Amino acid sequence: MLYRPKFNFPFEEVVALIADIRLNGKEVWPIPSKIPISDEDDRCFYDVAKTAGAYLITGNAKHYPTEAFILSPTAFVESDI
DSSP, X not given: OTTXXXXXXXXXXHHHHHHHHHHHOOOOXXXXXXXXXXXXXXXXXXXXXXXXXXXXXXXOGGGSOOOTTEEOHHHHHHSOO
16 A cells, blocks of 8 residues: 555655564454444454554544544644654
8 A cells, every 4th residue: 555656655665664564563463343434444454453552544534433543644743642
């Protein structure tokens, strides 16, 4: 997804980010939710964030319920998290 032209991220930076996630990331076995979500393809992201106690940063907040851990990229950058 990070390779999408709309993001315009340099290829090398995407590769470095993925390598860093693989090295330092935390494996999460999500607990499946039953909360209504408008796009079922997005449920996996919700369930992982909810299970891990992490923030879900998305430009598609309308696909998710209103919850404090779901933030837009702008809200995340402007926060003191």
